[in-house]
Amino acid sequence: MTALLRLLPFLRPYRGAIILGAVIAVLNNAVGILGPWLLKLAVDALQSGGTVALLAQYAALMVAVAVAAGVLRFYMRQILIGVSRHAELDLRNAFFAHLQKLPASFYNRRRTGDIMARLTSDLESVRSVLGPGVMYPLDTISMAAFVLTMMLLLSVKLTIAVLIAAPLVSLAVFYLGRVTFRLHTRIQQQFSALSDCAEENLAGVRVVRAFAQEEREYRKFDELNREYVQRNLAMTRVQALFMPLMFLLFELVTAMVLLLGGRAIIADRLTLGGFVAFVGYLGMLAWPIIAVGWVANLFQRGAASMKRLTEILDVTPEIAPPPVPHRPSVIRGEIEFANVGFSYDGDRPALSELSFVIPPGRTVAIVGRTGSGKSTLVSLIPRLFDPTEGRVLIDGIPTTDWDLRVLRRTIAVVPQDAQLFSDMVSANLRFGAPDAPQENLMRAAEISQIAKDVAAFRSGYETVVGERGITLSGGQKGRTALARALLCDPKILILDDALSAVDTQTEEEILHGLRRFMAGRTSIIISHRVSTVKDADEIFVLDEGRIVERGTHDELIARGGYYAELDRMQKLEAELEEMDEDAAS
Amino acid sequence: MSAADDWSREDEVLGKAYDARLARRLWSYIGDQKRKIALAAVLLVLGALAELAGPLLVKVAIDRCIATRDWHGLVIIVLLFAGLAVSATVLRWSETYLTGAAGQYIVYRLRMQLFEKLQRLSIPYFDRNPVGRLMSRLTSDVQALYELFSAGVVAIVGDVVTLVGIMVVMFVISWKLALITLSVIPFLILITFMFRRHVRDLYRLTRLKIARLNSYLHENLVGMRVVQLFNREPRNFAAFDEIGRDLKGTYLRTIFYYALFYPAVELISAVAVAFIIYGGGGMLLAGAVTMGTLVAFIQYVERFWRPVRDLAEKYNILQGAMAAAERVFKVIDHPIEVPLRELSTATPAGDEKMEGVAIEFRHVWFAYHHEDWVLKDVSFRVAPGESVAVVGATGAGKTTLISLLSRFYDVQQGDILVNGLDVRQWDLAKLRRLMGIVLQDVFVFAGTVTDNIRYGCPDSGAETVRRAAALVHADHFISRLPKSYDEPVMERGATLSTGQRQLLAFARALMCEPPVIVLDEATASIDTETERLIQDAIGRLLVGRTSIIIAHRLSTIQRCDRILVFHHGRLREQGTQEELLAQRGIFHRLWQLQYGGVTAAMQAGEEA
């Protein structure tokens, strides 16, 4: 239950409304309490031979009381339940904002379906606590206080009989609540698993189809679904008990009152009117008592779900903002790696002992085997990860001291897998620079050679691309991602094997345009093609996370290492082809 | 964002509120749970009756025992009262459990049916529907239907029984007083009607906005890395906030009507009590009714408004369920754009171990939208055992070619034949099992490395998995993972490099030893050295197998028997490398670009 304490900050902005709601709840019950009292007066009057006119008065008063109570209840609901929806939005937004701060490492570990389940289904459980969970206890407690006072006025003995039920109610609530908490947690876990399975199946639908694995996917989902049903059934069993049990307690108390009250009337210690009023008051307690069971249930579920939310809210973003963020007015774009080492799991190093400086405006290319750490290296620059050893410096300032936004605005990355969004082409291009003028957009599109393609699309730049750009061809995606980066007008440009899906002719055209664009900007180009990298100011060859060779194209050729071999291989192929051509012509 | 919104709103149409056809269809889902539901209904009626008897007993206690000071009689009646309460509780408990359980089973089936349909729907459908939206169908929509079956159907019966029961008892005790009391009912009906009308549309709007929120959330989660890299957090937050606010607005309007409705019902019940006091009091004074009768009536009135309130709430559940059902059925009823098989006779014999598969495209025209032709009059034939390379600029339609061959989409004109048989007549699963495909968009699953490699043939042993991995030289990196082949692969292969993911996909495609091999830029992200090693292995593998290989690096296609050159959706050149170079056409230019150095490339570009 302590998990729910974390909700208090979300209620704080609405404390005024909550207090107002509470006051109205108290007023409402104070007014509502008059009903049965009028009933008592009426019954007593009937017993002692009152007139019809008197009855009419009582009846009118009762309606007046009900109208007043109704108005108050309207405002109570409106205010208190409304607060829950406001707080829900705040909570959801806070959660989302937190997710936006979490680094790449978090998303590597977590599954999308799971996070979605927490942010939807768990959030709803928590919301129920905020609304009904706040309103009903307020209502119930104030009503119980008033009702018990009136009951005491009518008959002390009968009231004591009623109060005997209280410990029973709390006992039942406590026990059932504990079970609910446990079962609800289990259900939500399974719900996450189910969501994960569905999410992956839907996102990977082409592979599922291509390998004709629908059967097996179905069975997998079936298994998870069955288990989900089982866990829900366990919960249903307990939950079905809540309300009937409370009802039973209430009815037993009524029975007791009937017995004791009857005896009191027989012994002339109580008037019939008093008795009727007492039964009336007891009736007012019926719903609150039953509601206690219901609310307790809400609280337990809410607590279990809140715990799942806090599990994520408590993940501290490893990429912490510096105490005094560095926001330079002029950025040169120098990149320095000072003895950098990095490991994803704290065990196997992905990068080790990297030291180099890229002066502003230079172009550096990185080549190396698959998995040698090229992407990892460049991901340290915009602080997707922080190095485990050493420092990465931009303009001589460690990236960790930079204002993260400024740092990332300085850098534009074209990721290996374009990562587009289901939006218009223009919106995708403007992703990093929403206010860029149209002419800049056109120029970026020209340089990336996507302009021609877009011109051929049905609605040009307004064409909506499917989720993750699914309706574009591979090369179109890569070029869109390139244009998106260029439009940011970055000081540092990073191409992570961005053109691998682009044909040679287009690539050549792109590189040609890029050369002009890159003047005055620092750039890092990762590629497997010698033709792409040979004009770079310096080329790094990465192997197992270390730089094993570095130099210009000519220097590296002269050294006769990996790069020279790469060149030789690609040349050899060319020569082979040339021989073929000679043979053909 | 407007166009994007259109896209995501595509199937967010509001249908009718209550639809007899939908209701009938939902009813059919009760199926084998009918007995549970029927039993629950019986229990519920009994429970309602037991509860109904309470005030009656109170009346008897007052009139017969308390008024006449009959202590023994009182004790007996109180015991009866307690006994009834206990049985009502037991009845209610079992009823709630039974309906809950029935609801769970029904919803289980519905969810499986939905999932099964999602396994059969073809790719065009997924092009149009974001994952987040489809997930809403499987989760929150199905949940709304659970509420219908667990809390809705049966409880409505219970509430109606209670209401009718109360009325009947009232009339039996005193029909005059009953008439007086129940004179408020028209107002009740009027209020309920107005409430219903307002809340109805809000309810469906809510569901729709939730789905929109989910879609947006999903896309952001998947693309969070790019969101962060491009400093989009504030903007995307603002968009998320706006969707959330929109949803909140709908909720607040709903709350308003609830806040109005509940007190109104209570007011009406207070008016009824006032009528009892005034009218009934007069009758009492005239000796027409007893005191016990008055008390019983008051208690019944108090019990009257609960079911009324419940019914209004049930109505909402019904609303929500109808809206959800509409969307769920829309998925279930969606025509499969690539229908399974038209002729059931057709699969050629001896397909179990098929060597040498022939592939033929005959005047194929294809467009993703209406008339935007992506492939135009494409015809070619791949002989059994032949290996064919496909080259062309990006967007030329190469990937589309493969999508058509594996029947992700159907052609608009022309035919695609595999072993002489139209792909539309093939058993889809059999057709696809013929082919080992490496898609351009690599997708790996959460699970172990082994699971991923043997995805297409899950029953293969560890040894076969290793062999496939070794073939594409993936064993090198796999063996260095902490748990080697048992290393868990995160969602989308997050902890692998792109090239490594591609190697896994490659191994996966070769794993099942398919007679046809299709590679769509399968080695684009793999370094030249590894690629070369793979080439050698593949060269051996391709012998005797039909293959289609798409690649930009011309070195990759060296070993192919024939080359097809695509340009703007047309097959422009085909032949062996020598022939094509001699033609001095498109291929020749591509070739010069790649091997003729930059200057030659620029010249060629200017010439063009």
Ligand SMILES: Nc1ncnc2c1ncn2[C@@H]1O[C@H](COP(=O)(O)OP(=O)(O)O)[C@@H](O)[C@H]1O
């Ligand atoms: N998020 C991650 N978590 C754990 N390991 C990773 C992660 N990303 C990459 N790796 C591992 O780090 C190594 C380097 O990967 P990467 O930098 O992507 O290589 P590449 O040179 O192909 O770009 C690989 O062995 C890969 O498996």
Ligand SMILES: Nc1ncnc2c1ncn2[C@@H]1O[C@H](COP(=O)(O)OP(=O)(O)O)[C@@H](O)[C@H]1O
């Ligand atoms: N699912 C799709 N929906 C709509 N258009 C698509 C889809 N997939 C590809 N296209 C379009 O079809 C054309 C050809 O794409 P594709 O076959 O992927 O080319 P490539 O030759 O690069 O493989 C491109 O213009 C692309 O935008």
Ligand SMILES: [Mg+2]
């Ligand atoms: Mg392609």
